[in-house]
Amino acid sequence: MTDNDDFLPAPLCRLDQLADPGSLGVERDGEMLMVIRQGNRAYVYVNRCPHRGIPLEWVPNQFLDSSGRLIQCASHGALFLPENGECVAGPCAGAYLQPRRCHIGNGQVWLD
């Protein structure tokens, strides 16, 4: 181990850690994030609902509605599109989750 090892980027998770569709809560540099999997795509958002500024999930790693196709806030039921974080129903309709750019490489999800 060298002094530089502290600065090497690390993946957020492996894609196969998540069900399809699925979600996972992760922390990176003190920031709570959620990774959303839809097929072979992954999306990363800050885990903060635009309605009240609180985390979306009540059950760890559960950020999706029963269909698995929408991100759901557990507090008041706001629904968000995984593709762009837009709230399409609920008390903050028209607001957006805060995205973090990411990509998949070697079967792992990385922040850009």
Ligand code: FES
């Ligand atoms: S805190 Fe998310 S919908 Fe109210």
